Amino acid sequence: MDNIGEKIRIRRVTKSYSQEYMAFMLNISQAAYSNLERGETALTLTRVYEIAEILEMSPFELMPKPKFGLGINHVAFIKTIKKLQATLTAHVKARKKLTFPSR
Structure with missing residues (x-):
């Protein structure tokens, strides 16, 4: 359900608020409020x-879900962190093996 108006209507009905009450609180007409819920x-x-x-x-509960995923892919994130850790460890070990000429 990505329709914001539908989410608003469901929450309004759940709280037993009328369209007239919502319109009054928003300082608009009931007809204007009805248009908001219907997406007009x-x-x-x-x-x-x-x-x-x-x-x-929360206003974020009313917003549609993101098109391109719902967040971080934790499995891929952990694999990437492990690869970075292995690469960093290898570079540190390689650097320790280097000998620098004394001055």
Whole structure:
């Protein structure tokens, strides 16, 4: 469910808030609020924060999921760290073997 309006509606109904109450809190008409929930009016970031505050939730819960993954691939991250650690260890050992001419 990536529709912000649908997420807002579900949370509003869960909290037993009417559209009239939400519109009053946002200082807009009930018709304008209804358009927000149906996605007929674009939401500004400020409005998303206002709605989230009224619904007592994080505005990030309303945002759609990222297109390109949900975060760090922990398995690949750990493998990369281990490779870097092995490479660094090899370089440190190689440097210790080097002898520098004395002055």
